[in-house]
Amino acid sequence: MSEAVAVRSASGLTQAAVARLIALLLPMALLGGALGSQYIGGLHPCEMCYWQRWPHGAAIVLALLAFTAPAETPRSRVLTLLAAAAIAVSGAIGVYHAGVEARIFEGFTQCTAMGKGLSTAELLKEISHAPLVRCDEVQFRFLGISMAGWNAILSLGGASLILILGLRARRP
Numbered sequence: 001m002s003e004a005v006a007v008r009s010a011s012g013l014t015q016a017a018v019a020r021l022i023a024l025l026l027p028m029a030l031l032g033g034a035l036g037s038q039y040i041g042g043l044h045p046c047e048m049c050y051w052q053r054w055p056h057g058a059a060i061v062l063a064l065l066a067f068t069a070p071a072e073t074p075r076s077r078v079l080t081l082l083a084a085a086a087i088a089v090s091g092a093i094g095v096y097h098a099g100v101e102a103r104i105f106e107g108f109t110q111c112t113a114m115g116k117g118l119s120t121a122e123l124l125k126e127i128s129h130a131p132l133v134r135c136d137e138v139q140f141r142f143l144g145i146s147m148a149g150w151n152a153i154l155s156l157g158g159a160s161l162i163l164i165l166g167l168r169a170r171r172p
Contacts, residue, residue, distance in 0.1 A: 016080070017071035019165035023083035024063035026158040027056035027090070030151060037147065043139050048097040052151050055090035059083040077166055084162035091155030097148035 013021070034053055037043045045053075066079035100106070139147075 014071055015165045015168050016077060019084075019162045020063060020066050020071050020076060020080045022158060022165070023059060023066065023080045023087070023162050026154065026162075027059040027063070027083070027087055030090075030154060031056040031060070034147070034151075043147075048093065048100065048148070052090045052093045052097065052148070055086040055093070056155075059086035059090075062086060080162065081166050084159045084166065087155050087162070088159035091152045091159060094148045094150075094152030094155060098146055098152055101146050101148060 031053055034045070034049065034056075038045055060083075062079050062083035066076045066083065069076040069079075071077075071080075
């Protein structure tokens with residue numbers, strides 16, 4: 001009878017536990033950064049910015065559910081890998097958004113910032129109070145890369161790391 005020995009990192013955590021921790025902390029950091037840049041930094045998100053946030057929210061929920069079982073269990077591993085998939089979806093949207101900003105892809109040809117099904121008075125009030133934020137214009141760059149680009153890099157890189165750690169942890 002052979003037992004699988006869990007490989008532990010220098011911190012004493014197994015690879016599955018590290019993957020699960022990354023699956024929780026990465027989307028929390030990226031979503032927190034996006035919300036901080038909006039509410040503290042004054043950057044208004046466009047429609048595609050909002051699209052990138054939803055998968056991170058889903059990843060946080062999935063990763064939290066993964067913590068309801070030991071890291072080495074199939075339940076925890078599946079939930080961690082699903083969280084990685086959600087993080088990758090946000091990264092893929094970030095790639096598209098960065099491509100729109102760089103004029104590689106065509107963005108929206110209509111306004112997406114206004115609510116649907118509003119009366120004329122409500123629509124006029126919303127228009128007059130809402131900042132016009134275009135998806136093809138970069139509001140902020142860090143090291144020459146837009147926030148959408150950073151989301152793509154960090155999300156796809158993090159999702160890949162979670163996948164590698166998750167798959168390695170399965171080997172005996």
